Amino acid sequence: MLIDTQHTKTGQNSQPAPTHVKLTPEYRAKPWGRRDGLWAPDSAQPLGEVIFKSDTSGLVLKWLQTSEPLSVQIHPQRGPGRKHEWWYIADAKPGAYLQLGLKESATPEDIRRAAQDGSLPGMLRRIEPAVGDTFFIEAGTIHALGPGLTVVEVQEPSDVTWRLFDYGRPRELHLDQALQEAILDPQPLTPMPNGTAPFQITHEMLAPDQRSMLVAPRASVMVAEGRGSFGTESYAPHQCWDFTDAMPVHTTEPTVLILAEPVESTTDDETLWRARK
Numbered sequence: 001m002l003i004d005t006q007h008t009k010t011g012q013n014s015q016p017a018p019t020h021v022k023l024t025p026e027y028r029a030k031p032w033g034r035r036d037g038l039w040a041p042d043s044a045q046p047l048g049e050v051i052f053k054s055d056t057s058g059l060v061l062k063w064l065q066t067s068e069p070l071s072v073q074i075h076p077q078r079g080p081g082r083k084h085e086w087w088y089i090a091d092a093k094p095g096a097y098l099q100l101g102l103k104e105s106a107t108p109e110d111i112r113r114a115a116q117d118g119s120l121p122g123m124l125r126r127i128e129p130a131v132g133d134t135f136f137i138e139a140g141t142i143h144a145l146g147p148g149l150t151v152v153e154v155q156e157p158s159d160v161t162w163r164l165f166d167y168g169r170p171r172e173l174h175l176d177q178a179l180q181e182a183i184l185d186p187q188p189l190t191p192m193p194n195g196t197a198p199f200q201i202t203h204e205m206l207a208p209d210q211r212s213m214l215v216a217p218r219a220s221v222m223v224a225e226g227r228g229s230f231g232t233e234s235y236a237p238h239q240c241w242d243f244t245d246a247m248p249v250h251t252t253e254p255t256v257l258i259l260a261e262p263v264e265s266t267t268d269d270e271t272l273w274r275a276r277k
């Protein structure tokens with residue numbers, strides 16, 4: 001939650017003690033990444049992911065930058081590998097697209113055949129997103145980011161991806177596992193479902209020279225764009241911070257913050273999965 005403190009007189013001593021830490025990124029090369037992106041432009045390998053793992057929120061936040069489509073994939077719906085995802089489109093080149101869910105219901109045999117003959121991408125809903133669009137990717141949804149995108153991803157701390165199709169790249173596929181977990185009917189696009197999402201996201205857009213108080217007892221915050229300060233420390237674009245207390249924010253540039261907080265999941269994954277079969 002963001003409270004405007006622009007017109008509130010707060011003495012130095014009346015502000016809550018800031019508790020915040022800047023997370024250290026990990027960089028991951030990916031065949032679909034970019035050499036000309038925002039990070040490591042001289043990297044020998046195309047850089048796909050900048051990863052921030054948070055002990056505070058228990059979530060993983062990433063920057064993804066694409067020059068080719070990712071694998072057509074799903075993430076498990078159940079167990080420790082479960083991975084719900086959420087995307088914020090930070091940049092989209094002309095013609096950039098993503099794919100999310102099936103256009104029509106299919107059987108596991110239809111999907112297997114299409115994965116083997118290469119027609120699977122054509123069975124998926126295709127979206128040309130605009131900067132600022134957001135998407136919730138329910139675990140089990142067949143999906144793929146396309147080329148030309150820069151995305152902030154918030155996800156559960158799982159690294160399990162079952163690949164159905166990878167455009168002939170020499171990486172492992174996991175058709176059997178994927179077909180166990182895949183949602184085979186079209187689903188409505190949902191910005192953030194009630195009850196099933198293990199996190200809540202607030203997407204704050206702040207004007208220059210705005211003073212506010214970010215109130216989040218256990219949150220990870222990605223600076224999608226802009227500069228300013230959290231308490232006494234400066235923030236810059238692409239940084240990820242953990243907060244464990246209310247935090248005064250003072251912008252010097254227009255700022256977009258993605259605030260991710262964990263939510264106790266109220267769904268029984270096994271029951272949901274069985275109901276879908």
Ligand SMILES: O=P(O)(O)OC[C@H]1O[C@](O)(CO)[C@@H](O)[C@@H]1O
Binds near residue numbers: 049144145155161
């Ligand atoms: O297997 P690929 O194609 O490298 O894609 C894996 C990536 O896809 C994502 O799940 C995004 O959909 C990332 O979190 C993950 O690292």
